[in-house]
Amino acid sequence: MQAISLPEHRIFPIIAAAAEQLQAETYVIGGFVRDLILQRPSKDIDVVCVGDGPALAQKVAELLPEKPTVTVFKNFGTAMLCADDWEVEFVGARKESYRSHSRKPEVEAGTLTDDLNRRDFTINALGISLNKSDYGALIDQFDGLKDIRQKLIKTPLNPDITFSDDPLRMMRAVRFATQLNFDIDADTYDAISRNKERINIISKERITDELNKIILATTPSYGFKLLFHSGLLELIFPKMTALHGVETINNNSHKDNFYHTLQVLDNVAKQSNDLWLRWAAILHDIAKPDTKRYSDKVGWTFHGHEDRGARMVPKLFADLKLPLNEHMRFVQKLVKLHLRPIALVKETVTDSAVRRLLFEAGNDIDDLMVLCNADITTKDPNKVKRYLQNFKKVSQKIKQVEETDKLRNFQPVITGEIIMETFGIKPSREVGIIKESLTEAILEGHIRNEYEQAFAYMLQKGQEMGLQPVQASN
Known part of the structure; x- marks a missing residue:
């Protein structure tokens, strides 16, 4: 019988001692064993005993000097405790039977064989004995070790x-x-x-x-x-499969947007572990099937797919039961803006265009640039080189404008309260017009976002609209 060396941690001999006192056959089982063989780090231990799992957990807690709290889940017949930073779950061996309308089984006490039979995959149906007679022996009735090796x-x-x-x-x-x-x-x-x-x-x-x-x-x-x-x-996720396929008219074909999306996702995965940035990669072209058009003059187009895709994000998140919070808004923003940096690769790009991008992207500008770089999936190495050089120029220009104007998440120094106080007016359409005009003037570079310049501009704009400062009318 093959033996497996358990990690040198006090929890295993203590569980073995508790099992011996209760005369309960006990095994470490499942994912922990699989990961141990694969040399993957894991501190989540599943323990199965032929008997009362929660009782074994209580006995283990008694033998541990710090007497950890045991959390019992009566509905599931399981119990859990923590030892150091290891989490151990205990359960009695079970056999299960299912009904066609539900994945929730009817459960009854069973043998170790019954418990292994209910496991999902052979690689998760491995056990290691904690019993005195064969401590460390590998239990492998489905050739799970062979499947791990293969x-x-x-x-x-x-x-x-x-x-x-x-x-x-x-x-x-x-x-x-x-x-x-x-x-x-x-x-x-x-x-x-x-x-x-x-x-x-x-x-x-x-x-x-x-x-x-x-x-x-x-x-x-x-x-x-x-x-x-x-x-x-x-x-x-039918909206994603809708991306699949290539249509050809007059020998003009568009790329397969499903496989393009997967390449973008992998490219992002090489740069970031952020789940929501990866979701932005998945959804960046999600509206292409709905916006696909063909004309003899320009071939295939997907005009407006970024705006339509952004509008689709909340419903897609709701359908998938993803959170409708700041994560959704982050994905929505990146879908909407993912073409904007591409437009900045032209030599004639203005500082105002960069300011607007910084203003709209805010603190997400770096993630947006990761997504845009990942969106380069052409197989032509010359095109890849040219695109990457262009994006490098864009990144440098963004950095220059950011250092000069500090526009990331900026707010005009002149607030609505200052406008109302200056002109002696209440919240109104005029306040909104002046605020928007101020923002535009700053983004266009006509004024800096500094109080003196912005206040003078506000006065001028207000007077053009027939408003007079309260001080001047007194």
């Missing part, structure tokens, strides 16, 4: 039953394949395609949680391709 995601039992019972496992298969850079076993992947419609019984929140984990992987495009070819993506 980099293969495979279900322990019939994949049709596994995925029909809990359809979220189809998303998890793709997620593990993407995170670990594994292949999905052919029979397992075929079963995903056959059972894809079952995903409709899963809540959007759970689906999107798995999708976000795929997006945060090193090469997220791999997961999206698996989702796409299995048919799952069409069911969970």
